[in-house]
Amino acid sequence: MKYSPPEIRTVDVTRYVTPLREGGSLPAIVEADDEFLYVLKFRGAGQGVKALIAELIAGELARALGFRVPEIVFATLDESFGRTEPDEEIQDLLRFSEGLNLGLHYLSGSITFDALVTTVDATLASQIVWFDCLITNVDRTPRNTNMLMWHKELWLIDHGASLYFHHSWPDVEEQARRPFIQVKDHVLLPQASELDTVDTAFRTILSPERIRSIVALIPEDWLTGDSPFETTDEHRAAYVRFLEIRLAHTENFIKEAQHARKALI
Numbered sequence: 001m002k003y004s005p006p007e008i009r010t011v012d013v014t015r016y017v018t019p020l021r022e023g024g025s026l027p028a029i030v031e032a033d034d035e036f037l038y039v040l041k042f043r044g045a046g047q048g049v050k051a052l053i054a055e056l057i058a059g060e061l062a063r064a065l066g067f068r069v070p071e072i073v074f075a076t077l078d079e080s081f082g083r084t085e086p087d088e089e090i091q092d093l094l095r096f097s098e099g100l101n102l103g104l105h106y107l108s109g110s111i112t113f114d115a116l117v118t119t120v121d122a123t124l125a126s127q128i129v130w131f132d133c134l135i136t137n138v139d140r141t142p143r144n145t146n147m148l149m150w151h152k153e154l155w156l157i158d159h160g161a162s163l164y165f166h167h168s169w170p171d172v173e174e175q176a177r178r179p180f181i182q183v184k185d186h187v188l189l190p191q192a193s194e195l196d197t198v199d200t201a202f203r204t205i206l207s208p209e210r211i212r213s214i215v216a217l218i219p220e221d222w223l224t225g226d227s228p229f230e231t232t233d234e235h236r237a238a239y240v241r242f243l244e245i246r247l248a249h250t251e252n253f254i255k256e257a258q259h260a261r262k263a264l265i
Helices: 049-064 088-096 122-134 172-177 181-185 195-205 208-215 232-248 250-264
Strands: 010-019 028-032 037-041 072-077 099-105 147-150 153-156
Touching: 010 037, 010 088, 010 099, 028 072, 037 049, 037 072, 049 072, 049 099, 049 122, 049 208, 049 232, 122 181, 122 195, 122 232, 122 250, 172 232, 181 250, 195 250, 208 232, 232 250
Parallel strands: 010 072
Antiparallel strands: 010 028, 028 037, 037 099, 072 099, 147 153
């Protein structure tokens, strides 16, 4: 089957509905000009556009692997949007976030995944653990699962804390080869008994072409400013390089996960 690169729609934010006061990033539910609701991640919050880049790359990698992920859109915030907002903190956030932000389709009526209530089979648990090891996602713990149940199906959300190496840009190749020590805290690790089988299948899906097409989605202005690279092409290439090296050395994070799982069970 011929591979079709992912496409991301762009919407204009028309209404600020309510803040989601979780962590320090202050995401919000907003309405866009397509009349859908989105969870908006602001470029002016917390870790800035790097969190948006991580959300974009990780979300589309997850979708490529067959996970259920809310639709990701680019969301434009007009400079006049926050002028009537009475909350000064939110007003500042809106002002610093003018331009292109990131939105995820709001799953109305969804509930937070609870491992004590919902059982995840070994295959799906192994797939999610493998994926989170690949993207170095520290936010899938019992305390903060970042998974939702919607229409009796499991959805993955909130990947802004993944790919954390890009906050300091150390040696990319060395970082890519590292095991993922934080996997010991993963909410689904006890059920993840099929990592080797998942590894074979997932490495086939994440071809170099697919990785490059996902990284190519990053908007140009998210790659400028606070960047250690001379060009945006070099900046994109570093993300591609990290993922390609990590995929070539998955045994490093698989062994770490298997060792951590044995310690739990």
